[in-house]
Amino acid sequence: MANVTLRNVRKTYPGGFEAIKGVDVDVGDGQFCVLVGPSGCGKSTLLRMVAGLETVTGGEIDIGGRIVNGIEPADRDIAMVFQNYALYPHMSVYNNMAYGLRNRGMAEADIKTRVDEAARILELTSMLERKPRQLSGGQRQRVAMGRAIVRQPKVFLFDEPLSNLDAKLRIAMRVEIRKLQRRLNTTSIYVTHDQLEAMTLADILVVMNGGQVEQVGNPLAIYEKPATTFVASFIGAPPMNLMSTRPEEIRSQLAGNAAADAGILGIRPEDFVITDQTPDGGVALPLTVEAIERVGAETFVYGSREQEEQRVAATPGELPPGEIIVRIPGTEAPAIGAKIRVAAVRQKLHLFSSDGRTRIEV
Amino acid sequence: MVEEEGFRRYIAHIILWIGIAIVAFPVYLAFVASTQDNAVIANGQMSLLPGGHFLETYYQTIFVGTSGSTREPVGNMMLNSLVMALLIAVGKIAISIISAYAIVYFRFPFRMALFWLIFITLMLPVEVRIYPTYKIVADLHMLDSYAGLSLPLIASATATLLFRQFFMTVPDELLEASRIDGAGPFRFFWDTLLPLSRTNMAALFVILFILGWNQYLWPLLITTRDDMQTIQIGIRKMITTTDALTEWPIVMATAVLAMLPPVFVVVVMQKLFVRGLVETEK
Numbered sequence: 001m002a003n004v005t006l007r008n009v010r011k012t013y014p015g016g017f018e019a020i021k022g023v024d025v026d027v028g029d030g031q032f033c034v035l036v037g038p039s040g041c042g043k044s045t046l047l048r049m050v051a052g053l054e055t056v057t058g059g060e061i062d063i064g065g066r067i068v069n070g071i072e073p074a075d076r077d078i079a080m081v082f083q084n085y086a087l088y089p090h091m092s093v094y095n096n097m098a099y100g101l102r103n104r105g106m107a108e109a110d111i112k113t114r115v116d117e118a119a120r121i122l123e124l125t126s127m128l129e130r131k132p133r134q135l136s137g138g139q140r141q142r143v144a145m146g147r148a149i150v151r152q153p154k155v156f157l158f159d160e161p162l163s164n165l166d167a168k169l170r171i172a173m174r175v176e177i178r179k180l181q182r183r184l185n186t187t188s189i190y191v192t193h194d195q196l197e198a199m200t201l202a203d204i205l206v207v208m209n210g211g212q213v214e215q216v217g218n219p220l221a222i223y224e225k226p227a228t229t230f231v232a233s234f235i236g237a238p239p240m241n242l243m244s245t246r247p248e249e250i251r252s253q254l255a256g257n258a259a260a261d262a263g264i265l266g267i268r269p270e271d272f273v274i275t276d277q278t279p280d281g282g283v284a285l286p287l288t289v290e291a292i293e294r295v296g297a298e299t300f301v302y303g304s305r306e307q308e309e310q311r312v313a314a315t316p317g318e319l320p321p322g323e324i325i326v327r328i329p330g331t332e333a334p335a336i337g338a339k340i341r342v343a344a345v346r347q348k349l350h351l352f353s354s355d356g357r358t359r360i361e362v
Numbered sequence: 363m364v365e366e367e368g369f370r371r372y373i374a375h376i377i378l379w380i381g382i383a384i385v386a387f388p389v390y391l392a393f394v395a396s397t398q399d400n401a402v403i404a405n406g407q408m409s410l411l412p413g414g415h416f417l418e419t420y421y422q423t424i425f426v427g428t429s430g431s432t433r434e435p436v437g438n439m440m441l442n443s444l445v446m447a448l449l450i451a452v453g454k455i456a457i458s459i460i461s462a463y464a465i466v467y468f469r470f471p472f473r474m475a476l477f478w479l480i481f482i483t484l485m486l487p488v489e490v491r492i493y494p495t496y497k498i499v500a501d502l503h504m505l506d507s508y509a510g511l512s513l514p515l516i517a518s519a520t521a522t523l524l525f526r527q528f529f530m531t532v533p534d535e536l537l538e539a540s541r542i543d544g545a546g547p548f549r550f551f552w553d554t555l556l557p558l559s560r561t562n563m564a565a566l567f568v569i570l571f572i573l574g575w576n577q578y579l580w581p582l583l584i585t586t587r588d589d590m591q592t593i594q595i596g597i598r599k600m601i602t603t604t605d606a607l608t609e610w611p612i613v614m615a616t617a618v619l620a621m622l623p624p625v626f627v628v629v630v631m632q633k634l635f636v637r638g639l640v641e642t643e644k
Contacts, residue, residue, distance in 0.1 A: 051538075051542065052541075052542075053538050053541065053542075072541070073538075073541045073542045074541060074542060074543065074544035074545075075544075079542065080538075080539070080542050082535045082538070082539060083535075084533060084535055086533060086535035086538065086539040087539075088536065088539075088553075088554055089558065090554075090557040090558060099543050099545075099553070100542070100543035100544055103543055103544035103545050103549065104544055147539075147543075
């Protein structure tokens with residue numbers, strides 16, 4: 001059981017490239033922390049620094065009250081699950097799990113107890129004698145988890161463990177990982193680029209971009225109050241609609257909102273309703289329906305605004321200028337080419353400064 | 363369509379059989395000659411069927427040797443060849459897998475320079491560096507010894523390159539998982555890399571064993587004593603006789619015997635050998 005604290009952690013590669021530009025995160029005992037961000041944002045590098053597989057060039061990493069900067073991975077009391085599982089191909093499932101314990105000089109009887117217990121939890125008991133190549137992707141994944149569990153470490157580290165699985169299995173394994181973590185109550189750090197995985201797993205969500213932390217907090221709090229336009233468009237699918245407040249159409253509607261210095265307005269697709277009324281203090285937009293996607297429970301409407309406008313700088317998942325996504329119940333579907341009017345209430349508006357770096361409370 | 367398929371298959375099989383006949387006939391002839399009486403062969407009246415001197419000739423070949431040119435029993439020559447070939451094959455694999463491990467997994471100064479140095483030695487076969495090598499071996503008093511026969515041939519750029527290429531395909535995560543599992547460099551090498559290289563080692567062993575077994579120039583230079591000569595040298599010496607009839611049955615028996623160990627190695631290790639050359643799964 002342990003806290004993991006990162007204090008101003010930095011990583012600069014010999015070539016001068018700064019991969020991590022000072023990260024502060026505090027993961028409490030038994031908490032599940034998810035690092036999420038687009039490719040190349042440094043989330044995997046950060047995890048590997050916690051694991052000890054990458055050197056730390058600045059700041060401190062503290063696991064359970066001990067600064068581990070210069071300590072070998074094996075002595076940090078962590079266990080890691082890799083994206084490609086990294087099982088030893090020539091060893092049986094049993095030996096894959098037992099290897100780390102043997103290297104620690106644990107008695108064979110104790111090893112057997114631990115491996116059997118892990119195999120029981122993960123439903124691998126009947127496969128202990130098999131080789132990894134005889135297992136399916138999901139089973140290999142479970143062996144990789146088993147290898148981490150038998151160590152009984154202070155911290156679990158997961159590096160995109162589900163990205164090699166198909167969609168259905170990914171959801172099943174996601175739930176399994178969460179249940180397992182709750183049951184073992186082991187502090188965990190989990191890296192993913194999938195915002196849905198991040199939302200569902202995390203106690204603490206860390207949204208990263210360009211080697212920096214954009215926002216840290218409870219996933220729902222982040223969803224409700226994204227601190228920057230990056231977070232706003234990264235968390236939530238489809239992404240939040242972001243638009244400039246410069247056009248007169250929007251400016252006039254925001255007039256009463258004490259948002260004089262706001263440059264960007266964001267509204268989530270699910271916060272729009274198709275209506276002729278304008279809620280008090282809210283925003284209404286006339287749209288022409290360009291395309292619709294009916295996925296059963298809900299319908300996504302892709303509409304274009306009447307007037308072209310300057311595009312707001314926000315990555316990723318950015319919409320073409322003037323395009324708005326609206327999410328409505330699956331029972332409805334406006335015709336393509338139809339003129340509709342969508343509106344969102346005041347509480348659902350997100351306002352940001354023009355550079356997108358600061359949130360302005362409505 | 364079906365008929366044509368059948369026809370084509372016959373053609374293919376006929377061609378294959380012709381190929382086999384071309385390769386196998388001389389071998390068969392050597393075997394037949396080894397079972398005939400020397401006088402019959404000398405007369406040019408050799409039959410194409412095995413004669414009645416099989417046991418007698420092979421007994422004499424293995425345990426006594428020719429009565430003229432070399433008085434060394436071929437059994438002893440085979441032992442010399444076997445020791446040399448094994449030392450070369452095992453030595454080459456051991457040295458090259460260790461150097462490949464160093465080059466791929468360790469960061470040390472002049473790593474790439476060393477790698478290229480090893481690479482460049484590919485251009486220097488034994489024949490090119492034979493004088494300096496001979497001088498060194500002679501100065502170290504290793505003439506007429508197993509060490510002298512095998513040591514100079516043990517360094518292998520080819521095998522080092524092969525292992526290097528293989529190691530580079532092993533996922534980095536395996537090394538990282540080992541580090542987290544508390545396995546140091548030696549453990550990782552022994553517990554993970556060596557077992558994974560098994561098929562590669564087997565394939566190399568087959569190739570290198572045959573290479574070692576067939577060495578001619580080097581053993582010819584550095585062995586002078588009869589009891590240190592290898593079978594390849596022995597055959598050559600048996601054929602040149604100055605004032606007596608070449609003992610063809612014994613020469614042929616020696617040739618047949620010289621073929622057996624490589625054939626044995628290939629047959630035994632065939633499965634691993636093929637897997638080692640084609641396997642990509644990790």
